[in-house]
Amino acid sequence: MSFHIEAITVLLNGLQQGAIYILLAVGLSIILGTLKFVNFAHGALYLIGTYAGLLIALEVNLTSGQLQAWGFGQLGLGLGYIPALLIVPFVVFVVGLAMERWVVEPFKNRPDTDQILVTFGLAIIVQELFRAFFGSSSLPFSQPSWAQGPPQVPFLAAIPISSWRYYVIGITAVLVLIVYLLVEFTDFGLVVRAGTRDPEMVELLGIRLSRPYIVVFGIGAALAGVAGVVGGPLNPVNPTIGNEILVPAFLTVVIGGVGSIAGAVLGGVLFGVTQAVLVATYSAWAQVGLYAIAAIVLLVRPQGLLGEAEVAP
Amino acid sequence: MSDEPAAAADGETGSSFADTVGIWMPRGDELRVMTATAVVLAVFPFVFSRMPVVSDLLQGYQSLATLILIWGIFALGFDLLLGYTGLLSFGHAAFWGGAAYAAGVFSQHVSGSPILMVLAGTVFAVLLAWFLGFLSLRRGGIYFAILTLAFAQMMFYMSSSPLAFITGGENGFTGVETAELFGLFPLESELPLVLETLLGTWLYAFVAVIALLCVALGYRILHSPYGMVFRAIRENEQRAEFVGLNVWRYRLMSFIISGFFAGVAGSLFVIHGTYVPLSSLYWTTSGEVVIMTVLGGTGSLFGPVVGAGVYLYVENIVSGGHPFEFVAPFWHLILGLVFVVTIWVFPRGIWGFFRDVRDYVTGGED
Numbered sequence: 001m002s003f004h005i006e007a008i009t010v011l012l013n014g015l016q017q018g019a020i021y022i023l024l025a026v027g028l029s030i031i032l033g034t035l036k037f038v039n040f041a042h043g044a045l046y047l048i049g050t051y052a053g054l055l056i057a058l059e060v061n062l063t064s065g066q067l068q069a070w071g072f073g074q075l076g077l078g079l080g081y082i083p084a085l086l087i088v089p090f091v092v093f094v095v096g097l098a099m100e101r102w103v104v105e106p107f108k109n110r111p112d113t114d115q116i117l118v119t120f121g122l123a124i125i126v127q128e129l130f131r132a133f134f135g136s137s138s139l140p141f142s143q144p145s146w147a148q149g150p151p152q153v154p155f156l157a158a159i160p161i162s163s164w165r166y167y168v169i170g171i172t173a174v175l176v177l178i179v180y181l182l183v184e185f186t187d188f189g190l191v192v193r194a195g196t197r198d199p200e201m202v203e204l205l206g207i208r209l210s211r212p213y214i215v216v217f218g219i220g221a222a223l224a225g226v227a228g229v230v231g232g233p234l235n236p237v238n239p240t241i242g243n244e245i246l247v248p249a250f251l252t253v254v255i256g257g258v259g260s261i262a263g264a265v266l267g268g269v270l271f272g273v274t275q276a277v278l279v280a281t282y283s284a285w286a287q288v289g290l291y292a293i294a295a296i297v298l299l300v301r302p303q304g305l306l307g308e309a310e311v312a313p
Numbered sequence: 314m315s316d317e318p319a320a321a322a323d324g325e326t327g328s329s330f331a332d333t334v335g336i337w338m339p340r341g342d343e344l345r346v347m348t349a350t351a352v353v354l355a356v357f358p359f360v361f362s363r364m365p366v367v368s369d370l371l372q373g374y375q376s377l378a379t380l381i382l383i384w385g386i387f388a389l390g391f392d393l394l395l396g397y398t399g400l401l402s403f404g405h406a407a408f409w410g411g412a413a414y415a416a417g418v419f420s421q422h423v424s425g426s427p428i429l430m431v432l433a434g435t436v437f438a439v440l441l442a443w444f445l446g447f448l449s450l451r452r453g454g455i456y457f458a459i460l461t462l463a464f465a466q467m468m469f470y471m472s473s474s475p476l477a478f479i480t481g482g483e484n485g486f487t488g489v490e491t492a493e494l495f496g497l498f499p500l501e502s503e504l505p506l507v508l509e510t511l512l513g514t515w516l517y518a519f520v521a522v523i524a525l526l527c528v529a530l531g532y533r534i535l536h537s538p539y540g541m542v543f544r545a546i547r548e549n550e551q552r553a554e555f556v557g558l559n560v561w562r563y564r565l566m567s568f569i570i571s572g573f574f575a576g577v578a579g580s581l582f583v584i585h586g587t588y589v590p591l592s593s594l595y596w597t598t599s600g601e602v603v604i605m606t607v608l609g610g611t612g613s614l615f616g617p618v619v620g621a622g623v624y625l626y627v628e629n630i631v632s633g634g635h636p637f638e639f640v641a642p643f644w645h646l647i648l649g650l651v652f653v654v655t656i657w658v659f660p661r662g663i664w665g666f667f668r669d670v671r672d673y674v675t676g677g678e679d
Contacts, residue, residue, distance in 0.1 A: 032455075038455045038458070038459075106657075111399075112401075112455045113395070113399065113401040113458075114656055114660065116401055116403075116455065116458050117401070117603065117607060117652075117656050118653060118656045118657065120600065120603070121604075121649055121652040121653035121656060122649075122653060124600075124645070124646075124648075124649035124652070125646060125649040125650060125653060128643070128645045128646035128649055129646060131645075131646075132642065132643055132646060243596075243597065247462055247463060247466050247596065250459045250462070250463070251459070251463050253459075254452075254456060254459055254460070254463075283474075284474035284475045284477075285474070285475055287466075287470035287473075287474075288467060288470045288471055288474075288475060291463055291464065291466060291467030291470065292467070294463055295448060295464070295467070298448065298451060298452070298460065299448070299451070302451045302452055
């Protein structure tokens, strides 16, 4: 394999990993930017997305957990991957709406630390519920058969990357673009952005903010759900995946700049590519590299790469 | 302050001597609190693991009693940061696990004396807390939780592969060699006479003495003018700043102090277990101490210790089955539910709840 092909492989792998981070980070970032709410349960939404996707797309043989004990050893609709990709965002969107209504709203006037704590607790509950029902052993979530080999396109066929990874990158690009256009160029986005600047003034002008806010939370949740579906087939599926993805997702938000969609994209690409390059070269340092980058960015630009400097410290 | 002129009349040396002693004298309620703590620490292992009827009901055992104290120290220090200064760190696993590794490596290469191990681990944790605190406090509020979390994870990944030649990587650190206490008493041997019934092993006695010192230190800090500043910052950061206090510096110090407690506890943890699992650096360990502290009650000295006891009890006894077969597989889920309910309904935790009950019964107000 020539050096070119190897370099492109690493780069594409990085972009794909970055895409997962981006999907999670954009959701976290718009929620943090508008609602000022820190959602430690974002990993749990990813977890819900993965399991929902798995159960819609395939039929699964459970090997442990309560459902198996109750006789539901074989579970899943087996509809295929496309229906999963279409249904899961709505499922997680609804979960997000419910969460905004019954968790975010009651904690709006509580201290930041309480918000973090309660979402952290919810993340544990979700994880443990999945563990109780579906067992803690990893479930197989294979990539769809039509997306396993390299795409049969003249140039890309030579690169040993499954076409599923291209789909991940493509889906992410489309969704992030949609969210960007929604926030920047629609009336809905205008209200949301105005609410971020000065919620009191917006409400005084007679615009109710609670409705756009609940939708923003739902969109953020749905993005996490999509991340779960597209990211699920790339890694083993077990109840701890939500916890594992949460920290890099948060870091992506912080180094990109809170509330900035472009920042989340930049941060995600930076993280994904760095990780892929390190895995290919000094694999022992692959994870540490992410945190080292984050530390350097924060030392040089505490507000994040594309974040606006805060007025108050 | 009023006795200063009198002391000065005795001459320079007398004054400085009286001052030196005076600084260390217990004041206020301290003596009462310390005595009560000492009594509880002395009877706890007996009641928990050896008392005829009670211990059968509780199913407790000696080693768990020691572990509860160790985590209690950790949670106590954590509460200095969360409950008093109002900063939520999700990265205290770095100090707990870091101190455990440092103490373990120290025992292998330098000395296995338990006291020196605790010193080594604590020094390491304090230096680390200084460094990480400096980085994490660059952004206030919500970012603090995320940044501490991130840097602690960095420590986790450091010890999992690049530093695996020191830490043992995935397998954890196994080369711990603990020596006898003061070169005389093996830690796992039993205490003489009546102490054996009460305290059990030398290890428990060692941990209990350190726990007592930690409670004293915590009480002292919280009732000093310095500790008052922590609370002032929690209540109103801006006002504290306007009064002329350097909020950033006090926050860093509060972080370092809680790192100190985490270091003491982490070192004791390695002495207790003679093994450091890699998971002691993972962020769920930070999550555990958060849960313990909140469950027990933030903003109190003993609440977090109670929380540590409850958490470890559920983790080790309830999860074990008999007489809890029905809920045993769901112990973590139950803890999560109780945790969320606590934040939602009783933000002051178990300790605060009992305080409210006490105030209600006696009709007194806090």
